[in-house]
Amino acid sequence: MGKYQIAVLSGDYIGPEIMKAGLKVLQAVSKDKNFDYEIKELPFGGAAIDKTGDPLPQETLDKCKASDAILLAAIGGPKWDQSPKRPEEGLLAIRKSLGLFANIRPTNISSVMKPYSPIKITDPVDFVIVRELTSGIYFGQPKSQTKDEAIDTMRYNADEITRVTKIAFDMAMKRKHHVTLVDKANVLATSKLWRQIVGAIAKKYPKVTYDTSYVDAAAMKIISDPFQFDVVLTENLFGDILSDEAAQITGSLGTIPSMSKGQTGPALYEPIHGSAPDIAGKGIADPISMIKSVAMMLDNSFNRSDLAQEIYLAIDRSINKKVTTPDLGGTSSTQEVTEEIIKSIQESRNEYVTNDVR
Structure with a gap:
């Protein structure tokens, strides 16, 4: 080779x-x-x-x-x-x-990083955030700005949601068999579509526990109870914010990689x-x-x-x-x-x- x-x-x-x-x-x-x-x-x-x-x-x-x-x-x-x-x-x-x-x-x-965390660490913290990266509000059209008005469009289609969801569930199968979908399905149409598609895919992974959380609740849980998470699946904007928050509880952004x-x-x-x-x-x-x-x-x-x-x-x-x-x-x-x-x-x-x- x-x-x-x-x-x-x-x-x-x-x-x-x-x-x-x-x-x-x-x-x-x-x-x-x-x-x-x-x-x-x-x-x-x-x-x-x-x-x-x-x-x-x-x-x-x-x-x-x-x-x-x-x-x-x-x-x-x-x-x-x-x-x-x-x-x-x-x-x-x-x-x-x-x-x-x-x-x-x-x-x-890890045990050596516990003293550096700004939160109290009682149990091991080991989870990953799987963030959709190429769609959502960062890429949606129309997008415009005038003196008095600005427009950003959050847009997702079924294929975009399906492919990243499969990555999250396949990853969970190699970890602790738990996926949490983070969304805002009580407000956003895109989040409702995410729940529909992810819920259907979850049925194909019977060994994986699947649950959902609104993004505001998830933001609080990362601080108060991060031990409950394994694989967190979410769309682009929410993932951008939550992944930085999750990095901060380790003690330093300077220690976190990504793929x-x-x-x-x-x-x-x-x-x-x-x-x-x-x-x-x-x-x-x-x-x-x-x-x-x-x-x-x-x-x-x-x-x-x-x-x-x-x-x-x-x-x-x-x-x-x-x-x-x-x-x-x-x-x-x-x-x-x-x-x-x-x-x-x-x-x-x-x-x-x-x-x-x-």
Whole structure:
């Protein structure tokens, strides 16, 4: 088998800093583990605007389509606020062009992360939000704005709902067999359609417990009782808001990865945070979200859960040793956190070899 092709979109401000960290960990964890890959670094976002005038150059899109997976750091920032094209346009365009209709964000609070959570953690927190990504109010037409009036249209069709619902239920079958649909069916026609379609699909998964929650109630439950969730399925706008709220209860947005996927083609992996212009170049950006995105890629695109678990365990050991960046109350640099995670991977392997010889 040839080398896996990984497209790398380093992006803007802290983007290149954390991407460098993620690739260093990928190199360390894959060493001597029968995982051969080739990196294709491509311009995207603000960096691409500076270089080509377009946030998503055609060459970048073509090479992403030909890749086995895509790693994206972070894009955008004040530099391009007055630009005719904004970096975020590239993000919407790549999602649409690659058919990345499902965004998956895990919320996992491990034992070492409990002290960092702003809520009281009594039981394990481990759920994922599956958000429909390419339809809804962000894409619906008509969309217009005048001096006195603005119009946004929330629109969904059956196929869009069906395909993301199947991803959520298939995921639940590999987890704790529970799906919660979050909507506003007491008000919105689109939510009523979601309930109709999701309810019918749920009957095809008898091993999965299926329930529903209004979005306002779900927002409260994520704070007061997050332990009840397994797979949360929701539409684009609600998912955008709830996934950031869920990330915050872990203690830092700088620790959360995400995956966007379609029915075919490569998946895209990225941290959920922005490009953080205020700390760019200071060497203090938290690399954990990017490193976890690498782990998520290894697990989901390449079926290397063994390598992914090595990364997750090394991250926990690093946090447990208080080798953290300022967002987690530490004083370590991006480089120091990265080096500690790599050191932990190497020490764990050496210990395994020593014990195996004995």
